[in-house]
Amino acid sequence: MSDTVYIEYRFTVKPKDPASDLLIAELGEVGFESFVEEEDDVLAYIQKTDWSKAILEDLPILENPRYKFTFDYKEIEQENWNATWEQNFQPIIVDDICMIRAPFHETINVDYDIVIEPKMSFGTGHHETTHMMLQHILQLDVKGKTVLDMGSGTGVLAILAGMRGATTIDAIDIDNWCYLNAKENVERNNMDFISVYEGDVALLEGKKYDLIIANINRNILLADLPSYAKSLNSGGTLLLSGFYTEDLGMITQKCTDLALKFEKNLERNNWVAAKYVN
Incomplete structure (x- = not known):
């Protein structure tokens, strides 16, 4: 994957809030994989093989008169993106007990110290949806439970579930780079009992879980919910995020x-993470 070529877009957004979140959500719908938010700009990345010059033509947010966007784009090699990420990534503390950091950051005294290198994968803890899903997991008793992390990205949610005592964990993502990256992060955090798979909801056939975590976009959630319900054990918990308050x-x-x-939901900057029980 070292020779994978990405297209990097640099968007300048005014006013930045909440337009940047809306922009990121719509870019994710058309195939953009990763994002870096700077003070005034949003950087967005898509594999060149998934890109066309017309890819932004149908994005509603860009036509919204309340916001002003300017952008340009260029080709970028994977290793250059990694350097950009390292320059921008700061450690995240969730509820004062969970830290998400890179290998080059020093740790502090927390209950759960998660080390990741996300590369082109989603799920650093910075985004509202990942942050809230981490909060949900911190509030659950998952000791001895079977867990599915669907759309796992970096694998950070599966890793936290493992650190909190879940014994059987599957992490699934349709993107090859996410699959490879999650495998690396699982190994980096000594979570060798987490099984990482490349694929989609078809992999759930015949499997059962006590906890299913799915942080994906709204349309995929709606399409895949019947499979999640079928795979959830009686008394099990389903955590969903990747959608807005108005979609709840x-x-x-x-x-x-x-x-x-x-049962309940968390909200953060118009994003939602909801909890359902079977």
């Missing part, structure tokens, strides 16, 4: 139709 009703209705009961 739609997601909850789908879960209700599948006999999953809404």
Whole structure:
């Protein structure tokens, strides 16, 4: 994968909040894989093989008169992206007990010290959805439980579940780079009992879990919820994120139709992470 070529877009967004979050969500829908937020700009990355010059033509956010966008783009090699990430990545502390850091950061005294190198994968803890899913996991008793991390990205959610005592964990992502990166991060954190797979919801056939975590976009969640419900053990918990406050009703209705009961949700800058039980 070292010779993978990416297209890097640099967007200048005014006003930046909440436009940058909306932009990132819509870019994710059309195939952009990773993002770096700077003070005034958003950097977005997509594999050249998935890119075309017309890729931004149907993004509603760019036509919204409330926001002003300017952008340019260029080709970038994977190793150059890694250097950009290292320059921008700062450690994250979640609820004062969980730290997400890179190998070159010093640790502090926390209960859960997670070391990742995300490369082109989503899930550093910076984004609201990952942060809230980490909070949900910190609030759950997962000791001895079977766990699925669907759309696992860096594998950070699966790793935290493992650190909190889950014994059987599957991490699945459809993207090859995420699959490879999660395998590296699982090994880096000595979580060799976490199984990492490349694929989609078809891999769930015949499997059962006590906890299913899915931090993906709204449309994929809606399509895959029947499979999650089928794979969730009686009394199990489903954590969903990757969608906005205004989408919560739609997601909850789908879960209700599948006999999953809404329990609570967290909100952060208009993003939601919801908990459902079987």
